[in-house]
Amino acid sequence: MKITDWAVVFVLIAGPLLWVIALYAADLQEVNRLQIRYTTALRTAVQDTASVLSRNELQQFETGYGSDKYMRADKELALEVLRHTLSLNFGIADDPLAMETLFNYIPAIVVIDYDGYWVYALDEGVSSDGEPSLKHHWRPKKPYVYVDAAGNSVAFTLDQMIRVISPSSGEEVRGLFADISSQVPIPLLQDAEVFEQIRRSVIVHQIEDELEQVIALHNEHTARLGYTYTFTLPTISQEEWNNTLDDVGIIVFLQGIPVGSRYYNNFALGGGRLTRQKMITGGVDPVTNIKYYYYAECKLPYRREEIFSSKREAAARGYFEARCEL
Secondary structure, eight states, X not given: OOHHHHHHHHHHHHHHHHHHHHHHHHHHXXXXXXXXXXXXXXXXHHHHHHHHTTOOSSGGGSTTSSSTTOOOOOHHHHHHHHHHHHHHHTTOXXXXXXXXXXXXXXXXXXXXXXXXXXXXXXXXXXXXXXXEEEEEEEOOOEEEEEEOTTOOEEEEOSSSEEEEEOTTTOXXXXXXXXXXXXXXXXXXXXXXXXXXXXXHHHHHHHHHHXXXXXXXXXXXXXXXXXXXXXXXXXXXXXXXXXXXXXXXXXXXXXXEEEETTEEEEEXXXXXXXXXXXXXXXXXXXXXXXXXXXXXXXXXXXXXXXXXXXXXXXXXXTTXXXXXXXX
């Protein structure tokens, strides 16, 4: 065969392959762009929401009333702010139907209060004309409760304040761990380190168990609406849980939004005592392909890849700190 014949054969074989590769590369770029956009929108909305959790209308609900961590989380105001910020960031502020559709991709919102938590999720309800319908609503508040082998009930909080109820007499003792550990002879209160481990473990597992049930129900409900995506509970690291349980806060899950040939799946956490932090951008130097992290305000010629809430998170993903003067 002549060289021109071989060239034609090569084009016939390689052409479709190169075309598929080009399509795949374009899809990856679109996925990356949408993921950055959605992550930024979600984290911004959660930060705004967390900042209003501690707004209280009565003096007895203010921080410092018996505990430096005690505050009354305003879940209704938090939900209002979350919806408002999400609608702005997604460009659907004037489209209430689109906003309701977006919330179908939010399987759960958790507001972590001082002595318990609320979950906002999709569930069966009744419409104004009495017909059954699916709608989001707040589930009843659940306290952080631990029951030992002897039946003693211990209600935890986000700090050392506890409430112990005896199963035999029904007597209730309330106070700080250090003050009542010597008065109540139950195993849990005899070791401060064990108490702290169990307190955190109980709160985390109780919220996770509730979320698994809520997301399972969300899958049932969205299946009726024609959704084929299976919602799952993302893995939240122990470090993220530890940071979340330090103060009143909120967790928002956003899943199942199509991004290219994939689906977006992420969550964001925010603390009610949060001081607004600058977002950290992760970018890649187009010349050296080295990954750097820097504040969003920095004007650097890097290709933006990811958004982080802390320098530690960016460093853990392999990014180096870039020099930048704000």
